[in-house]
Amino acid sequence: MIILITIGIIILAPLAGGLMTGIDRVISARLQGRQGPPVLQPFYDVLKLIGKESTEVNSMHRFFVYISLIFVVFTTVILVSGGDVLLAVFALTLGSIFFVLGGYASNSPYSTIGSERELLQIMAYEPMVLLSCIGLYYAQKSFFISDIIAASKPAIIYLPGVFIGLVFILAFKLRKSPFDLSMSHHGHQEIVKGITTEYSGRDLAVIEVTHWYEVIITLALVYIFFATKDPISHVFAVLVCILVYFLEILIDNTFARLKWQQAFISAWVVTGVLGTINLVVLSYFR
Amino acid sequence: MNAISLLILFPLVAALIIFVTRNDKVRNMIVRISAIITAALTLTVVFLYFNNGISFTYSAEKTIDYIIAAVEVVVATFIITTGIRNKKYLVSLFSIIQTPLVLWFEFTQKKGIEVQNAIILDKLSSIMVLVIGIVGSLICIYAVGYMKTYHHHHEEYPERKSFFLSILFLFLSAMFGLVLSNNLTWIYFCWELTTLCSFLLIGYTKTNEAKNNAFRALVINLGGGLAFAAAIVYIGMKFNTLELSELIKMKPEAAVLVPVFLLALAALTKSAQLPFSSWLLGAMVAPTPSSALLHSATMVKAGVYMIIRLAPLLGDSSVGKIVTLVGGITFLGCSLMAITQSDAKKILAYSTIANLGLIVICASVGTQESLWAAILLIIFHAVSKSLLFMSVGSIEHQIGSRNVEDMDILLNVSRKLALFMMIGIAGMFLAPFGMLISKWVAMKAFIDSNNILIVIILAYGSAATLFYWGKWMGKLVCYANVKNKEKNSFHKDEEIPIFLHAVLVVVSCFCFPLISKYALVPYLTNLFGTTSLIPIGTSDVKLMLYMLSMLIILPLSFIPIYKNDKRRRVPIYMAGENTGDNQSFNGSIGATRKVELRNWYMDGFFGVKKLSLWSNIISICILVVGVILLIGGLVG
Numbered sequence: 001m002i003i004l005i006t007i008g009i010i011i012l013a014p015l016a017g018g019l020m021t022g023i024d025r026v027i028s029a030r031l032q033g034r035q036g037p038p039v040l041q042p043f044y045d046v047l048k049l050i051g052k053e054s055t056e057v058n059s060m061h062r063f064f065v066y067i068s069l070i071f072v073v074f075t076t077v078i079l080v081s082g083g084d085v086l087l088a089v090f091a092l093t094l095g096s097i098f099f100v101l102g103g104y105a106s107n108s109p110y111s112t113i114g115s116e117r118e119l120l121q122i123m124a125y126e127p128m129v130l131l132s133c134i135g136l137y138y139a140q141k142s143f144f145i146s147d148i149i150a151a152s153k154p155a156i157i158y159l160p161g162v163f164i165g166l167v168f169i170l171a172f173k174l175r176k177s178p179f180d181l182s183m184s185h186h187g188h189q190e191i192v193k194g195i196t197t198e199y200s201g202r203d204l205a206v207i208e209v210t211h212w213y214e215v216i217i218t219l220a221l222v223y224i225f226f227a228t229k230d231p232i233s234h235v236f237a238v239l240v241c242i243l244v245y246f247l248e249i250l251i252d253n254t255f256a257r258l259k260w261q262q263a264f265i266s267a268w269v270v271t272g273v274l275g276t277i278n279l280v281v282l283s284y285f286r
Numbered sequence: 287m288n289a290i291s292l293l294i295l296f297p298l299v300a301a302l303i304i305f306v307t308r309n310d311k312v313r314n315m316i317v318r319i320s321a322i323i324t325a326a327l328t329l330t331v332v333f334l335y336f337n338n339g340i341s342f343t344y345s346a347e348k349t350i351d352y353i354i355a356a357v358e359v360v361v362a363t364f365i366i367t368t369g370i371r372n373k374k375y376l377v378s379l380f381s382i383i384q385t386p387l388v389l390w391f392e393f394t395q396k397k398g399i400e401v402q403n404a405i406i407l408d409k410l411s412s413i414m415v416l417v418i419g420i421v422g423s424l425i426c427i428y429a430v431g432y433m434k435t436y437h438h439h440h441e442e443y444p445e446r447k448s449f450f451l452s453i454l455f456l457f458l459s460a461m462f463g464l465v466l467s468n469n470l471t472w473i474y475f476c477w478e479l480t481t482l483c484s485f486l487l488i489g490y491t492k493t494n495e496a497k498n499n500a501f502r503a504l505v506i507n508l509g510g511g512l513a514f515a516a517a518i519v520y521i522g523m524k525f526n527t528l529e530l531s532e533l534i535k536m537k538p539e540a541a542v543l544v545p546v547f548l549l550a551l552a553a554l555t556k557s558a559q560l561p562f563s564s565w566l567l568g569a570m571v572a573p574t575p576s577s578a579l580l581h582s583a584t585m586v587k588a589g590v591y592m593i594i595r596l597a598p599l600l601g602d603s604s605v606g607k608i609v610t611l612v613g614g615i616t617f618l619g620c621s622l623m624a625i626t627q628s629d630a631k632k633i634l635a636y637s638t639i640a641n642l643g644l645i646v647i648c649a650s651v652g653t654q655e656s657l658w659a660a661i662l663l664i665i666f667h668a669v670s671k672s673l674l675f676m677s678v679g680s681i682e683h684q685i686g687s688r689n690v691e692d693m694d695i696l697l698n699v700s701r702k703l704a705l706f707m708m709i710g711i712a713g714m715f716l717a718p719f720g721m722l723i724s725k726w727v728a729m730k731a732f733i734d735s736n737n738i739l740i741v742i743i744l745a746y747g748s749a750a751t752l753f754y755w756g757k758w759m760g761k762l763v764c765y766a767n768v769k770n771k772e773k774n775s776f777h778k779d780e781e782i783p784i785f786l787h788a789v790l791v792v793v794s795c796f797c798f799p800l801i802s803k804y805a806l807v808p809y810l811t812n813l814f815g816t817t818s819l820i821p822i823g824t825s826d827v828k829l830m831l832y833m834l835s836m837l838i839i840l841p842l843s844f845i846p847i848y849k850n851d852k853r854r855r856v857p858i859y860m861a862g863e864n865t866g867d868n869q870s871f872n873g874s875i876g877a878t879r880k881v882e883l884r885n886w887y888m889d890g891f892f893g894v895k896k897l898s899l900w901s902n903i904i905s906i907c908i909l910v911v912g913v914i915l916l917i918g919g920l921v922g
Contacts, residue, residue, distance in 0.1 A: 055856040057868070058765040060697075067840055074833065084826050086726060090717040091833060097716065097756055104760030107694070107868070108858040112760075112883045119756045120886065126749035127742075134733050134741055143730075144823075197859055264891075268746070275745075279738045286736075 002081075009080045010073055017212030018042045020219075024249055031253045042212070046205045054201030057106050062203045064102030069210045071095035076213045079220045082146030086133040092217060096122055099210070103195035114194025118182035120260055124267035125169035128162075129221075131275040135162040136224065138282055149227035149234075156225045161278030163225050167244055168270050172263075173218045175211070176252040179263050219245065289334055290405060291344075293327045293415070294462045300324070301455035305448055314430045317451050318779075321423035324458060328419025332412050336805075339412075341403040341468070354475045355392055358385055361482055365504070374501045380508035384515040391519045392471065399528050406468040406531060409809035413661060413801075414465040414591055417668045420790070421583040422458045424783040428676050429454060429575035431779025435683045436573050443491045450490055454579060457483040461584045465591060470518050470528045477514055477552070477588065481507040484585055487576035488569050499568030506565045510555030517548035530595060538603040540919035546596055547605045547916055550650075551909075553596075554609070557589025557642045560616040560898075560905040566639060570631040574679030577631065581638045582672035587664060590642055593649040594660055598813065601652030604919065608912035609650035612905050614743045616643030619901030621750040622892045628885070630678045630688040633754060634671065637714065640747065641667050641721070647740055648728050654810045655731035655821045659724045661806055662798060666720030669794055670713035673787035677707045680780050690757075691884060694764035700776065704762050706788045711762075713791040715748075715755045718833035720795050727821045750892075757885045764883075795834055799827050 022039040029036025038044075056062060072095040078088040100122070103115030133143065139158035140148045148155060156163055172179045183194030191197075196207055219241045226237035258266070300320035307313040344350060362385035369378030407415075433447050460483060464476035481504065489500030522528055524541065536542045558566035566586065570577055580586065593600070593609065600606030617640050624636035641663065648660035682688040684699050696704045713719045725748060732740045794801075802820045810818035820827075857864045863871040865878055873879040 053854065055854045057856060057858050060763065060765050063841075064763075070836065070840065071833075074836075078829065083829070084823070086729070087826050087829060090722060090726070093752065094717040094833070097752075097759070100756060101760060101763050105763045105765055106858065107764045107883070109860060109881060109883060112764075115760055116757065116886050119753055119760070122756070123749045123753040126752060127745040130729070130745040130748065131742065134729060134745070137730070138733050192859065192861075261891075271745075272742070276738070276742055279741070283736050283738050 005081060006077050009077050013076050013080065013216045014209050014212040017215040020215050020245060021212060027249050028253055046208050049205035050202050052201040054203055057108060057198050061102050061105035061198060064098045064105055065199065065203050065206050068095045068098040068102065069206050071098065072210050072213045076217055079145065079217055082144060084143045085136060085145055086143050089129055089133055099195065106198040108198045110192045110197040111195050113191050114182045114197065117260060118195055120264060121172045121179065121182055124264045125172040127268065128165050128169045128271040128275060131271060132162050132166045132221065135159045135279060138279065145224050148224050150229045152229060154226050154228045154233060158282055159225065159278055161274040165270050165274035166221065169267055170218050171248055171251060173214060174248050176248050178255040178258040180257060181260055181263060289331050290407065290466060293331050294459055294466065296327055297324055297455040297459035301452040301459065304455060305452035307448060313448055317430050318427055320455065321426040325419055325423040328415055332416055335407050336412050339408045341406040343401060343404040347404060351392065354472065355389060358388065358475060361478065372501065374505065377501060377505050377508060380505065380512050384512045387519060388474065388515050391522060395523055399522060399526055401469050401528055403529060403531065404469040404472065405466050407466060409805045410594065410661065411465045413665065413805055415462065417665060418458060418461045418583045421668050421672050422579060424786055425575050425578050425672060426454050428780055428783040431777035432575050432679055433573065435777065439683060453483050453486050454575065457579060457584050461588065464588050468530050470521065470530055473530065474514050474518055478511050480585055480588055481511060484580055488572045490572050496571045499571050502568050503565035506555050506562050510552040513548040514552040517545040520545045534595065534598050538599045542599065543603055543605050543919065544916060546599045547912060549592060549596060550605060550609050553589040553592035554612060557586045557646065558639050559612055559643060559646060560619060561902040563616065563639045567635050570635055574675055578672045578675035581634065581675060582668040586638065586642055587668065590645040590649060590664060593646055594657065597649050597652040597657055600650040604915045605912065606650050606652060608908055610647050610740060611908045613643040613646030613650060614740050615901050615905045616640065617647065618743045618747045619897055621747040623894050623897050624754045625750060625892050626887045626889050626894055628690050628887060630690050633758065634674055634678065638671060644728065651731060651735055651737060653731055653735050654814055654818045655727055655734060657810060658806050658821055659728040659731060662720065663724040665794060666713065666724060669787060669790045670710050670721065673706065673784065673791055674710040676784050676787065677703055677710055680776055680784065684776060690761050693761045696762060697765055706784050708759060708762055709788045709791055711755050711759050715751050718795060718830045718837060720798060723798060723830065730821060761885065796831065
């Protein structure tokens with residue numbers, strides 16, 4: 001049974017994630033007054049990439065992308081199957097670090113700069129992610145998602161500040177403007193395609209699929225703030241997820257990319273202010 | 287009993303023999319054999335007494351006290367004269383105050399104080415003995431190979447290998463004595479011995495820099511020793527006991543907190559917490575084996591060991607809060623400062639101080655969970671840090687630099703070293719490895735004890751940690767295109783200890799549930815009197831072990847794929863200006879320029895000058911507040 005659920009998650013998560021990315025592209029296009037691609041375009045892209053020739057600059061750098069994928073899948077399984085949220089975050093960090101190492105391993109200028117920026121981004125959002133997990137534990141007395149979403153009151157009641165902070169830094173994770181410094185979906189930037197510059201064919205497809213999983217991971221983090229034992233709350237949680245996703249798309253289309261200094265400082269300040277105040281207030285009421 | 291005495295005395299004898307042996311080959315053999323015997327003795331002692339523990343006192347205790355007093359006088363004379371000769375009068379002053387103080391106490395005030403258990407071996411001291419014995423003896427073997435190459439590279443320094451190697455063993459002996467003694471005067475004696483050893487090791491090269499740094503280490507640690515001596519006198523005269531185990535059983539009242547604060551102060555100096563951390567940063571001028579020893583198995587661990595011992599008296603008491611805050615400032619400040627460093631040894635030093643800060647926090651929060659994390663941190667940190675130091679030492683000899691920026695060619699020079707280095711770094715901050723397990727539990731423990739501020743500090747500090755290790759790892763995996771591959775052989779005496787350490791890093795991660803079950807849980811249950819549990823759920827432990835296995839198996843599974851690789855190699859993208867060899871590009875006006883890729887150091891954000899000034903000021907303020915609170919508590 002566990003195996004079936006795991007396989008189900010592994011197959012369905014990227015499908016859902018890919019679909020979200022497709023919708024994202026349609027909405028973005030409409031916001032910009034374009035027709036945009038069909039919703040299933042991300043899948044066509046990946047299929048085509050798999051069929052293409054994969055070139056490489058050295059024998060090492062593709063290895064990291066595959067490992068990264070495996071740990072991101074691992075994270076998704078832990079999260080969606082109701083496991084320990086902090087462990088999931090640690091596994092996700094491991095996946096991200098491998099992705100960064102892939103950029104370094106190619107030893108190409110654009111990839112290396114991308115990797116450094118990605119590391120900076122990780123440093124920028126990591127405190128908030130950790131504080132979110134801690135906050136969830138503080139509010140609901142458990143790190144396990146299965147327990148958190150079985151509580152009688154949703155976590156958002158206790159953690160509004162933490163939630164806003166989390167939404168703020170999710171833009172990093174979703175690779176959205178103003179925080180898409182290391183690699184954006186658009187190739188016309190100053191560091192070309194950042195970390196992914198030297199990847200092609202199948203390896204690039206893997207990176208794309210990894211991102212689909214990451215979309216699901218970020219939305220799952222939003223979800224657990226709203227779900228309770230009441231079945232209706234789950235519907236509500238899904239609606240909030242969609243809303244947050246739309247919000248991120250809107251922000252993506254209305255903001256220019258920030259400098260790394262601004263991105264870094266803003267993330268740490270938001271974390272410090274919202275996270276700290278929320279947790280301190282919560283500790284006062286406990 | 288005899289096994290324990292042997293464990294303490296054997297390294298001492300080995301040190302003497304090594305000191306008088308002049309023949310290089312013979313001495314090296316003696317070092318290797320002594321190291322192996324030390325490790326074997328360690329295992330024997332732990333094997334014999336681990337389950338039930340042991341506590342006893344020597345019948346010749348008086349004689350031992352006299353010997354200790356005599357040695358103390360000799361050491362003090364040495365320190366005072368060296369201080370005067372080098373115009374470091376503060377050193378002499380500290381020594382002039384504390385040694386007569388202790389001797390006066392010893393010969394006039396101590397009568398009537400009976401020491402029931404001079405030596406206690408429980409689960410905590412067993413773990414410490416294991417760490418010191420195994421990691422320490424491996425470092426001694428490493429030193430044999432390292433020192434050979436070291437003097438080959440640095441002919442300007444006088445060769446005093448026998449001195450160096452014998453001090454390493456003396457150090458181990460002092461550390462064994464420190465963690466096994468329960469008699470505070472004995473602990474103090476060993477404490478001062480480790481100070482002396484570190485002074486001698488840091489000053490090894492006799493350059494001006496080395497001398498200055500050695501004296502800085504001496505003065506700071508003697509200051510700590512002074513606090514220790516004062517604590518002993520206070521405890522002896524006020525509570526009529528000299529046993530650490532008795533002190534711990536007392537209630538945290540104002541009168542008890544005074545010596546606890548003094549002891550904690552001594553521990554903070556020894557474990558290089560802010561504002562006392564400068565000596566450990568200066569200690570890196572010494573040859574690498576001594577840094578490895580100072581940073582991992584000995585010296586700094588003595589400090590945190592002391593705080594863990596004192597944990598029952600810290601917790602919610604004012605002293606506990608003060609120590610926690612100092613640890614917190616140290617952890618955050620040094621994690622951030624590490625980002626700005628490019629010298630590998632400096633990064634390691636900052637990371638050591640930061641992690642010690644974390645251990646200090648965990649120990650001083652003093653709940654079952656946090657102590658669990660603290661002890662595990664000691665184990666994992668010792669193993670990983672010693673691996674890293676030894677690797678950096680060997681890398682320095684291989685590529686002629688210990689700048690992280692130059693390590694991008696390492697993969698071409700020595701794949702083995704790059705791999706060991708990566709295991710070490712992964713051990714310091716990545717998910718299924720030890721340090722992260724402990725950090726995880728620490729986080730849980732802090733929030734359970736409502737230490738919000740500390741949790742937030744931990745979140746920021748961890749993010750910074752991730753950044754500086756991440757960029758270092760990035761340099762290591764850089765597949766830099768260097769044509770002239772220079773293959774240096776590296777010494778078996780270096781390779782074997784490094785390899786064993788890498789194995790230890792991985793094995794200790796696999797074994798942490800066992801360590802928890804057989805050592806930590808019984809120890810904590812005993813200490814708190816309530817049943818303690820492993821703070822991580824079984825399902826999580828399983829997942830962690832899966833992850834660890836994946837990390838080991840995955841790289842292997844890629845080998846067959848690479849074997850029949852038919853992919854087309856393309857040059858690196860440099861906006862079309864790659865000259866073809868991936869090392870240079872066509873610059874403006876037709877000039878060919880070399881590609882140089884450098885990491886980020888963010889000096890503007892985390893500049894050491896600014897940051898260390900502020901964190902020192904804050905930590906001094908915290909300590910001053912501690913003193914005021916304590917005096918207030920005594921008066922009121």
